[in-house]
Amino acid sequence: MAEPxxxxxxxxxxxxxxxxxxxxxxxxxxxxxxIHALMGENGAGKSTLIKVLTGVYSLDGGTITLDGKxxxxxxxxxxxxAGISTVYQEVNLCPNLSVAxxxxxxxxxxxxxxxxxxxxxxxxxxxxxxxxxxxxxxxPLSSYPLxxxxxxxxxxxxxxxxxxxxxxxxxxxxxxxxxxxxxxVLELFRLMRRLKDEGVAILFVSHFLDQIYxxxxxxxxxxxxxxxxxxxxxxxxxxGLIQLMIGKALDQLxxxxxxxxxxxxxxxxxxxxxxxxxxxxxxFDLEIKKGEVVGLAGLLGSGRTELARLLFGADQPDSGxxxxxxxxxxxxxxxxxxxxxxxxxxxxxxxxxxxPDLTVRENIILALQAARGWTRPIPSAQxxxxxxxxxxxxxxxxxxxxxxxxxxxxxxxxxxxxARWLITQPKLLILDEPTRGIDIGAKAEIxxxxxxxxxDGMSVxxxxxxxxxxxxxxxxxxxxxxxxxxxxxxxxxxITSSKILETxxxxxxx
Amino acid sequence: xxATTQTPTAPDSRTTSKAAQLxxxxxxxxxxxxxxxxxxxxxxxxxxxxxGFGEPQVFLNLFIDNGYLLVAAVGxxxxxxxxxxxxxxxxxxxxxxxxxxxxxxxxxxxxxxVIPMALAVGALGGFLMGYVIHNFEIQPFIVTLAGxxxxxxxxxxxxxxxxxxxxxxxxSMAQAQASLGVGFLSVGAIVALxxxxxxxxxxxxxxxxxxxxxxxxxxxxxxxxxxxxxxxxIAVYTVSGFCSALAGLLFTLYIQSGDPLHATGMELxxxxxxxxxxxxxxxxxxxxxxxxxxxxxLGLIKSIIQFEGTLSSWWTKxxxxxxxxxxxxxxxAMTARKKA
Numbered sequence: 148m149a150e151p152x153x154x155x156x157x158x159x160x161x162x163x164x165x166x167x168x169x170x171x172x173x174x175x176x177x178x179x180x181x182i183h184a185l186m187g188e189n190g191a192g193k194s195t196l197i198k199v200l201t202g203v204y205s206l207d208g209g210t211i212t213l214d215g216k217x218x219x220x221x222x223x224x225x226x227x228x229a230g231i232s233t234v235y236q237e238v239n240l241c242p243n244l245s246v247a248x249x250x251x252x253x254x255x256x257x258x259x260x261x262x263x264x265x266x267x268x269x270x271x272x273x274x275x276x277x278x279x280x281x282x283x284x285x286x287p288l289s290s291y292p293l294x295x296x297x298x299x300x301x302x303x304x305x306x307x308x309x310x311x312x313x314x315x316x317x318x319x320x321x322x323x324x325x326x327x328x329x330x331x332v333l334e335l336f337r338l339m340r341r342l343k344d345e346g347v348a349i350l351f352v353s354h355f356l357d358q359i360y361x362x363x364x365x366x367x368x369x370x371x372x373x374x375x376x377x378x379x380x381x382x383x384x385x386x387g388l389i390q391l392m393i394g395k396a397l398d399q400l401x402x403x404x405x406x407x408x409x410x411x412x413x414x415x416x417x418x419x420x421x422x423x424x425x426x427x428x429x430x431f432d433l434e435i436k437k438g439e440v441v442g443l444a445g446l447l448g449s450g451r452t453e454l455a456r457l458l459f460g461a462d463q464p465d466s467g468x469x470x471x472x473x474x475x476x477x478x479x480x481x482x483x484x485x486x487x488x489x490x491x492x493x494x495x496x497x498x499x500x501x502x503p504d505l506t507v508r509e510n511i512i513l514a515l516q517a518a519r520g521w522t523r524p525i526p527s528a529q530x531x532x533x534x535x536x537x538x539x540x541x542x543x544x545x546x547x548x549x550x551x552x553x554x555x556x557x558x559x560x561x562x563x564x565x566a567r568w569l570i571t572q573p574k575l576l577i578l579d580e581p582t583r584g585i586d587i588g589a590k591a592e593i594x595x596x597x598x599x600x601x602x603d604g605m606s607v608x609x610x611x612x613x614x615x616x617x618x619x620x621x622x623x624x625x626x627x628x629x630x631x632x633x634x635x636x637x638x639x640x641x642i643t644s645s646k647i648l649e650t651x652x653x654x655x656x657x
Numbered sequence: 658x659x660a661t662t663q664t665p666t667a668p669d670s671r672t673t674s675k676a677a678q679l680x681x682x683x684x685x686x687x688x689x690x691x692x693x694x695x696x697x698x699x700x701x702x703x704x705x706x707x708x709g710f711g712e713p714q715v716f717l718n719l720f721i722d723n724g725y726l727l728v729a730a731v732g733x734x735x736x737x738x739x740x741x742x743x744x745x746x747x748x749x750x751x752x753x754x755x756x757x758x759x760x761x762x763x764x765x766x767x768x769x770x771v772i773p774m775a776l777a778v779g780a781l782g783g784f785l786m787g788y789v790i791h792n793f794e795i796q797p798f799i800v801t802l803a804g805x806x807x808x809x810x811x812x813x814x815x816x817x818x819x820x821x822x823x824x825x826x827x828x829s830m831a832q833a834q835a836s837l838g839v840g841f842l843s844v845g846a847i848v849a850l851x852x853x854x855x856x857x858x859x860x861x862x863x864x865x866x867x868x869x870x871x872x873x874x875x876x877x878x879x880x881x882x883x884x885x886x887x888x889x890x891i892a893v894y895t896v897s898g899f900c901s902a903l904a905g906l907l908f909t910l911y912i913q914s915g916d917p918l919h920a921t922g923m924e925l926x927x928x929x930x931x932x933x934x935x936x937x938x939x940x941x942x943x944x945x946x947x948x949x950x951x952x953x954x955l956g957l958i959k960s961i962i963q964f965e966g967t968l969s970s971w972w973t974k975x976x977x978x979x980x981x982x983x984x985x986x987x988x989x990a991m992t993a994r995k996k997a
Binding site: 223224227238239240241242243244248252253255257260261262264287303307 | 683861862863864867868870871873874875877878879881882883884941942
């Protein structure tokens with residue numbers, strides 16, 4: 148391909164937030180008529196780069212050139228007027244208005260201040276038609292499924308500015324496919340290809356590697372706010388891409404690998420059959436035995452948390468069933484799961500787990516009290532004894548039950564959350580990223596704790612971003628990719644980080 | 658979202674059964690209210706036929722006796738459609754009666770000068786409330802509650818006593834009638850119908866009206882779509898303030914006095930009429946024609962209770978309460994279906 152001039156060029160982009168350098172000197176270019184993937188793990192700076200480009204964030208350094216002219220956007224509206232449109236994961240349209248109105252609102256054709264409804268509907272129908280979509284523009288938007296609403300959002304985006312004789316040059320699609328099924332994705336891709344043929348440059352962000360390889364021409368990989376590289380999709384295979392995203396060569400990962408697993412795993416505790424949720428995770432089968440540690444491996448956004456939330460009843464499955472200890476459990480609310488002996492330490496301990504303004508004691512006692520019901524308070528002597536025991540057992544510092552949890556360090560907060568669930572003596576403990584953002588010492592302690600809990604017969608579902616952690620602790624490793632449980636590997640000497648990575652990349656279990 | 662599992666373009670991926678389709682139709686609540694009105698009217702006809710319920714004038718009186726409420730409810734429709742609420746309606750009406758009576762009676766200003774002044778004060782009050790709601794991002798409930806107290810307090814600043822209006826031009830205006838052959842309409846009723854027609858046009862045929870719907874549907878989206886959401890919000894409260902003042906003027910004509918306690922709680926009647934008329938309290942869905950039927954239903958309840966003769970007028974409140982509950986439940990069923 149002879150390279151034409153890029154329609155968009157970003158050079159040396161710097162964006163800082165208090166205490167964090169989200170982007171440090173990132174270069175990015177986009178050519179007309181190409182679909183370009185922006186790749187990187189969560190926190191790599193993808194969203195920040197997009198927000199800088201679309202005028203949501205202001206720039207701290209670097210330049211943006213659009214069509215050879217240096218530009219700087221103060222608001223999304225300015226970016227839109229310059230020809231950069233964005234469609235986000237959530238559809239930002241008004242569901243109560245008709246499709247036609249959603250496409251044109253804000254720039255309705257009027258005569259003497261009166262909206263020309265006929266003309267508006269006709270133009271909308273033409274636009275939808277031209278893009279090869281079969282949508283009744285007079286129907287309310289809410290009568291269509293989310294996938295179609297997303298297509299309408301794209302139609303609106305590419306038609307804005309068309310009246311001023313320039314049209315959309317750059318279309319940014321930020322995770323548009325995360326809640327679509329396969330057919331809907333194909334429909335979206337069809338529209339994307341058509342726009343590409345019309346010369347629109349499309350920036351596409353998706354967690355789904357297959358989709359990237361299916362639709363994109365070129366990709367830019369970011370890691371920790373820096374540019375790792377720009378590659379033609381055809382020249383970089385999935386394993387290579389994952390290595391770039393994670394930033395470690397495969398053999399490097401293997402050295403850290405060691406085994407120290409206990410052998411006595413009991414009978415089946417939890418069994419999930421075809422459990423799944425549309426837009427969350429594809430139906431999966433999973434078995435967790437008594438005293439077994441099951442690790443989940445997969446890239447961020449591959450469906451690890453979604454799987455865990457289904458097992459805890461935090462999200463409702465649309466298919467499948469769960470049985471615990473041989474009895475079928477309806478997982479319609481976390482309460483059912485708690486009753487069946489499942490505990491869940493969420494990955495966002497600040498927002499979903501702990502109450503920062505309550506004391507250590509109050510936070511620890513919360514789940515037990517909830518399990519007993521509010522009408523039967525725990526006697527204060529018993530309460531103090533329990534809290535004291537777990538503060539000691541987990542070495543929570545400061546060892547003061549009256550300290551406010553918000554003032555504790557991340558590792559200690561994590562321990563308080565653990566203590567809360569351990570006190571209910573669960574049969575299955577789900578740990579979602581228990582070691583994220585805590586220091587190495589606390590990390591090791593929590594991992595040791597997981598081992599000793601499983602030795603005592605508790606089953607653990609362990610989710611961690613770091614493969615070594617999963618490898619070190621788990622008896623069985625579930626590998627997730629594109630919101631699907633693609634493989635279950637029994638841990639052993641032959642299982643290595645690179646093997647897991649290959650499984651993630653290929654999506655198959657050899 | 659079960660719907661997302663279907664292919665995006667299949668036309669039948671929308672609703673399946675006729676009943677579900679009907680329940681999803683936005684016009685349904687208006688139809689229900691209109692049918693209810695018709696049913697109540699027919700019931701009244703059969704029960705009080707011998708007492709003159711069938712006279713066309715009884716029907717026209719609904720507009721004469723409730724014109725001010727219709728105007729206030731039309732203003733409230735704009736606000737509720739945008740997803741907000743205006744609690745200051747009754748106080749602004751009360752204030753307008755005092756303001757008008759005081760200027761006409763005590764200051765001797767001609768009514769034709771006082772009318773634009775009163776309207777300007779109402780619109781300004783609404784504008785200020787809208788400005789505060791938008792610029793300081795405060796809940797409309799709280800801001801308009803402050804407006805409620807403010808205007809009611811201002812009534813008492815003007816005078817603690819009620820002021821009767823003896824001005825000749827006011828009474829001639831109040832008694833003016835437009836003959837329709839079978840009966841007549843008052844100035845107030847005609848003004849109310851004109852306001853209704855203008856509101857219908859504005860909501861359905863002007864970009865401003867559509868923005869009101871858009872903001873009510875999803876304010877965040879409206880903002881991201883580049884709509885001037887702040888200006889629209891302020892304008893909506895200005896419209897409501899203006900309508901309240903106009904309703905106050907009609908009320909003054911209707912009752913020919915100013916009183917610091919006039920129209921206490923009328924904002925709730927206006928909101929009830931809007932809700933019974935099928936506008937969703939969460940905004941974005943409804944029709945101003947529904948508001949007309951809402952007002953007519955409330956008016957008809959009053960008439961029927963008058964014809965009944967033995968019932969206390971408090972039964973109006975009870976009937977309104979029951980209706981309101983029923984209509985909120987219908988709304989709930991509609992929105993629940995949409996989420997499913």
